[in-house]
Amino acid sequence: MDVVVIETTQLGDRSYLVHDGTVALVIDPQRDTDRVEAAARETGVRITHVAETHLHNDYLTGGLLLARSHGAAYLVNAADAVAFDRVPVTDGQLIRVGRLTVKVVATPGHTHTHLSYVVREDEADGGRQAVFSGGSLLYGSVGRTDLVADAETAGLAHEQYASVRRLVAEATPDAVLYPTHGFGSFCSIGPASRVPASTIGEQAATNHALTDPDEDHFVSHLLANITAYPSYYAHMSPLNALGPGPATLDVPESVDAAELERRLEAGEWVVDLRSRVAFAANHLRGSLAFEYGPGSNFTSYLGWVLPWNRPLTLLGPHEEVRKAIRDLSRIGIDSPDAAVGQDPGLLAPGVRLESFPRVGWDGLLAGMAAGDTVLDVRRSNEFAASHVQGAVNVPLHELLLKMDEVPHGRAWVHCATGYRAAVAASLLQRAGREVVLIDARFGDAAAAGVRLAASQENGQLPGP
Incomplete structure (x- = not known):
């Protein structure tokens, strides 16, 4: 055997x-x-x-x-x-x-x-x-x-x-x-x-x-x-x-610039597969950061966060789009459209490019101001075990339905590694909010000098 x-x-x-x-x-x-x-x-x-x-x-x-x-x-x-x-x-x-x-x-x-x-x-x-x-x-x-x-x-x-x-x-x-x-x-x-x-x-x-x-x-x-x-x-x-039928795994013809612009303006789901570092620096207004790569849980989080089986456009290099199509087919998200290319500015030249700051824990300590919020988008059990003192917890998979629970003002967004935080930051920016991505491991927060708590408290972090 x-x-x-x-x-x-x-x-x-x-x-x-x-x-x-x-x-x-x-x-x-x-x-x-x-x-x-x-x-x-x-x-x-x-x-x-x-x-x-x-x-x-x-x-x-x-x-x-x-x-x-x-x-x-x-x-x-x-x-x-x-x-x-x-x-x-x-x-x-x-x-x-x-x-x-x-x-x-x-x-x-x-x-x-x-x-x-x-x-x-x-x-x-x-x-x-x-x-x-x-x-x-x-x-x-x-x-x-x-x-x-x-x-x-x-x-x-x-x-x-x-x-x-x-x-x-x-x-x-x-x-x-x-x-x-x-x-x-x-x-x-x-x-x-x-x-x-x-x-x-x-x-x-x-x-x-x-x-x-x-x-x-x-x-x-x-x-x-x-x-x-x-x-x-x-x-x-x-x-x-x-009894599921066969999946179509081929990469479709890339949508043209005008159609991609229309989809973004209409508020459709356009998913950028590039790294969160690249996304934070430069992305199409209204697009979302679902980094594709090993160990990213891309499939699970996209299927969890976005409404089920709505029109979807994948944006990124051909090979990453091809792999993402295969991965999504495993959970029944079939035949997404694609805009294939490395540079988002060339894919939709009529759409404004945006960015948001990306920092580590030291950036939080140096830049936190009165009226700002630390937003923890980990799951509630992760938050209960340990969290930044005074942080607000809205799990990523609940964020679309609970945007109004995020306090007004600038949101410093973090998770366990930075992956979920990048998704959340893109969702918040898409909704018109000011965001800072904390792209750092939560396990390193205490060593960096960030005060932690381990309770069900859910409040606002005071200024440093």
């Missing part, structure tokens, strides 16, 4: 190609299936089975497309109400994939109908095992249980506690664990580990879901750590139940 890992770091997920050297099972593929097909070609195997652990909440599946294009069996829980033909599978069922045996294990918790798969090589001594746990057992934690309904969150947390124990009992301690979530995905909860790999035995010894002997304590701890998740999640599971 060999397992090829297909990373989607932009969403914090993994898909898997599991094969015996001849035929393969694909688990939890994302919508851009060409990556899976490339992996199958490179290993010289034929895709005969595609399996879902659950109807995903954080991305659109490519399972149906992949199964149809390869004539593969599409394994989906028999209890899931879907609008397409599939091979319905149930708890305890055994499925042959070449020289591999796949056991279906019901592991409710992340969703009511969540499944995991224990895959075993057919060998005289029992063979190696691998466990594909989806959003059940993760590295160091488990999948969140609040995505179905508020009233069912606690019950699902109890189910999650039982499910991970059952999953451990179904596999050998040396079985390698392959979760779908937990690599930065908002689908994980609790103290998720950043280790790149693990086994069932390692998790049994270290994962809080397995080491806590008190189920009620575990559940209360899990519920206390629930945080906000992207608003586009509400659209993913229903679309997955319908």
Whole structure:
């Protein structure tokens, strides 16, 4: 048995190609299936089975497309109400994939109908095992249980506690664990580990879901750590139940200058993909700063912050636009328009160019004046743990609806790293507000001399 890992770091997920050297099972593929097909070609195997652990909440599946294009069996829980033909599978069922045996294990918790798969090589001594746990057992934690309904969150947390124990009992301690979530995905909860790999035995010894002997304590701890998740999640599971169609990944013809100017003047969403450093120095009036790059969570934040599936224009270099189109297709934002080029002034010469100051923590200490506000756009749990004394907290994902909660006057905007703050600064400037971007790590604030607090106080920072 060999397992090829297909990373989607932009969403914090993994898909898997599991094969015996001849035929393969694909688990939890994302919508851009060409990556899976490339992996199958490179290993010289034929895709005969595609399996879902659950109807995903954080991305659109490519399972149906992949199964149809390869004539593969599409394994989906028999209890899931879907609008397409599939091979319905149930708890305890055994499925042959070449020289591999796949056991279906019901592991409710992340969703009511969540499944995991224990895959075993057919060998005289029992063979190696691998466990594909989806959003059940993760590295160091488990999948969140609040995505179905508020009233069912606690019950699902109890189910999650039982499910991970059952999953451990179904596999050998040396079985390698392959979760779908937990690599930065908002689908994980609790103290998720950043280790790149693990086994069932390692998790049994270290994962809080397995080491806590008190189920009620575990559940209360899990519920206390629930945080906000992207608003586009509400659209993913229903679309997955319908069966997503193919995505168009080609970069479209660039819109001309007059059309781009019209869109900006009309207040449409025009997203600048350049670095926040470049954006702060020079950008088209009304455009928004969603820096594209490794580790930026570009997809999650754009899908979370902007209204769902409204007309969207991506502005930036061709390669970044191309990658952004692929990333956005994974959450159902299809066929955005594009204005391709490095210099925004050349893309829309009739639109005024704007800028805003970009400083570090020393700039805040030197420049803060009476009537100014420090605006913290991190999530509320981050703010509660520690924040600049007197800062106002409006999480980035709530800012469009809560602009009136930002005090009048100049806003000094910060987050944990500068990424979210740049998005927020562009939104505020678009609304006519005066802003300063604090492009610095929050973890460096105290060392720079900034006074911090750790309470729910939500007031205005006095002048230095």
